[in-house]
Amino acid sequence: MTSKEVRRHNEAVYTDLEVGDLLEFKRGMYSHWALFIGNSEVIHLSGEDDDGLGEVDRTHIFTISGVTFDKAIVRRDNFWDVAGDDMVYKNNSNDSKWKSLPPSQIVERALSKIGRVGYNLIFSNCEHFVKWCRYNMERSDQVESYATGLAVGGAIAAVVGVVAWLGSGSKDQTKERKSEH
Known part of the structure; x- marks a missing residue:
């Protein structure tokens, strides 16, 4: 999408916003979230110039409680500054x-x-x-869907491994039976 198309999309979303709406800013593999409070302002958990990840050493990206993440702060910013060139969606889907x-x-x-x-x-x-x-609930559908994906992927890998192991065992037994005859 061109920047004009993104801007037009975001303007349409903006005109439909009400105080208290959740905003999802699509940023490639993840989304950033903010809360619309009116007057072109949002409140969100963010780093100085980003979404809270900051200039993090990529080796720490999955740290559970790494000190490197402590630079993020709850702050009040202009809707358009946070949106930048990203597509914005009103997302109260859990209502x-x-x-x-x-x-x-x-x-x-x-x-x-x-x-x-x-x-x-x-x-x-x-x-x-x-x-x-x-909602008075600290939930993240992104985290839950990634965790579910990892769990399902792990389960599939385990099943494939067991089937392969069982299959190799039956081949060995078939070879043994043939050698006995």
Whole structure:
């Protein structure tokens, strides 16, 4: 998509926003999340110039409680600055299964955390933060879907390994039977 098309898309999303809406900023393999508080402002858990990951040594990207992630902070920023060149989506998709708090309470919760420092990719990321504000639940569908994918992939690999092992055993038994005759 061209930058004009992205801008047009984001403007359409922006005009439909209400205070307390969750925003998902698509950034390739992951999404950044923020909470719309009105007047072109969002509150989100972010690093100085990014989503909380900062200039992290890639070897620490999956650290469970690495000190390198502590530079992220809950902050208030301009919607357009956070959006940059990324596609933005209003994403209150969990409203169908969880009860949303009233907009004024959502914003109050978010504002109460301004300046809080800390980030954890698995347990306390930007998505956990905004869902806590809106639903009083720290959840991350991204983390859960990656974890499920890893678990399913591991289970499939284990089954394939067992089937291959059993298959090799039956071949050995077939060879033994043929050599006996």
